[in-house]
Amino acid sequence: LDKNNSNVASEDYIMESDENLSHEKHGPVWAWNEWDPLEEVIVGNVNGATVPPFTVEVKANTYAKHWEFFRKHGGTSFPEGYLKKANAEIEEFCNILKHEGVEVKRPDNMDFSQVYQTPDFESCGMYAAMPRDILLVIGDEIIEAPMAWRSRFFEYRAYRSLIKEYFKGGAMWTTAPKPQMADELYDQVYPIRSVEDRHRLAANGQFVTTEFEPCFDAADFMRAGRDVFVQRSQVTNYMGIEWMRRHLEKKGIRLHTLSFKDPNPMHIDATFNIIGPGMVLSNPDRPCHQIEMFKNAGWDVIHPPNPLISDDHPLWMSSKWLSMNVLMLDPKRVIVQSTETSIRKLFESLGIECIPVNILHANSLGGGFHCWTCDIRRNGELESYL
Numbered sequence: 001l002d003k004n005n006s007n008v009a010s011e012d013y014i015m016e017s018d019e020n021l022s023h024e025k026h027g028p029v030w031a032w033n034e035w036d037p038l039e040e041v042i043v044g045n046v047n048g049a050t051v052p053p054f055t056v057e058v059k060a061n062t063y064a065k066h067w068e069f070f071r072k073h074g075g076t077s078f079p080e081g082y083l084k085k086a087n088a089e090i091e092e093f094c095n096i097l098k099h100e101g102v103e104v105k106r107p108d109n110m111d112f113s114q115v116y117q118t119p120d121f122e123s124c125g126m127y128a129a130m131p132r133d134i135l136l137v138i139g140d141e142i143i144e145a146p147m148a149w150r151s152r153f154f155e156y157r158a159y160r161s162l163i164k165e166y167f168k169g170g171a172m173w174t175t176a177p178k179p180q181m182a183d184e185l186y187d188q189v190y191p192i193r194s195v196e197d198r199h200r201l202a203a204n205g206q207f208v209t210t211e212f213e214p215c216f217d218a219a220d221f222m223r224a225g226r227d228v229f230v231q232r233s234q235v236t237n238y239m240g241i242e243w244m245r246r247h248l249e250k251k252g253i254r255l256h257t258l259s260f261k262d263p264n265p266m267h268i269d270a271t272f273n274i275i276g277p278g279m280v281l282s283n284p285d286r287p288c289h290q291i292e293m294f295k296n297a298g299w300d301v302i303h304p305p306n307p308l309i310s311d312d313h314p315l316w317m318s319s320k321w322l323s324m325n326v327l328m329l330d331p332k333r334v335i336v337q338s339t340e341t342s343i344r345k346l347f348e349s350l351g352i353e354c355i356p357v358n359i360l361h362a363n364s365l366g367g368g369f370h371c372w373t374c375d376i377r378r379n380g381e382l383e384s385y386l
């Protein structure tokens with residue numbers, strides 16, 4: 001809209017403009033942290049969700065009690081009954097977000113069971129359930145993560161319709177270097193048999209991904225304005241971190257590598273979830289080795305209570321700590337699993353209003369509210385919090 005064009009009635013202009021929405025000021029993609037008021041979000045979908053083949057990188061990221069499940073179902077649909085219930089839960093989650101004033105976008109449907117072959121490997125896909133794993137928004141830029149699992153090589157395709165629209169609207173669009181995912185990217189004899197093995201390997205800084213080439217998942221990053229945090233994990237290697245460090249440095253953003261006492265690091269948002277300016281949920285089972293940096297900066301380091309989800313409920317691809325994998329709608333409102341009453345009480349004691357939603361069956365696919373979403377626009381500016 002040309003403000004100087006005298007043919008444009010000034011009244012129309014005033015009606016169409018809303019200076020308070022960040023879209024008007026910054027375009028369709030704009031988010032610097034995890035808590036500014038949420039205006040638009042992508043929510044994943046269950047359609048076509050396929051159990052990944054049981055490869056070495058999947059084994060290193062899952063728990064022994066589920067290995068039989070992967071051996072049996074790899075390459076076929078997740079159990080239909082679960083998908084149906086997960087789908088209903090996620091639809092309701094979307095309705096609640098809309099009711100709270102958030103614009104909701106969904107990825108395209110794909111057949112993830114389709115087998116693909118590259119010069120380096122063969123696999124089928126997995127799903128488009130967890131946009132947080134693959135997309136990272138920093139300011140007006142949307143970054144497609146390279147990913148580290150072979151079953152996730154083509155996952156970006158489900159988001160391309162949306163990303164092209166954002167690009168047309170003015171957003172910056174970056175894809176990190178695509179890994180070959182040749183055998184050299186993985187430690188083919190990663191010696192994992194027990195929880196003790198996991199602790200020992202993680203403590204020694206030994207991971208299933210090598211340094212053959214950069215790889216990372218977007219969910220290993222946590223944003224707080226001028227400071228972004230990342231962990232070396234089973235899916236994010238040091239070359240991937242270095243690629244992002246150089247990329248973000250150009251925008252004046254400092255990338256800090258954190259580490260945790262975690263036998264199975266993969267995706268930081270059930271370990272260290274920043275929920276407000278100077279406020280972080282820090283998993284008590286996974287102490288952060290650099291926590292003094294936050295305490296010295298005056299941050300509130302909050303240890304969430306133990307998750308309440310029952311041992312019987314299948315979580316094929318995650319720990320129980322999805323309870324702290326919450327989505328902030330703004331600094332005073334949080335979407336939280338309805339059955340997790342302990343963490344709900346914690347939020348209330350902090351003066352944060354809980355919006356309870358039930359996604360227990362969606363949890364079985366490996367994520368909570370933070371994983372199931374990618375915030376595209378939050379209304380706020382780039383600031384320093386550290």
Ligand code: NVA
Pocket residue numbers: 264265266267268269270271317318319320321322325366367368371
């Ligand atoms: N892999 C981590 C994060 C999941 C969001 C876990 O299972 O706790």
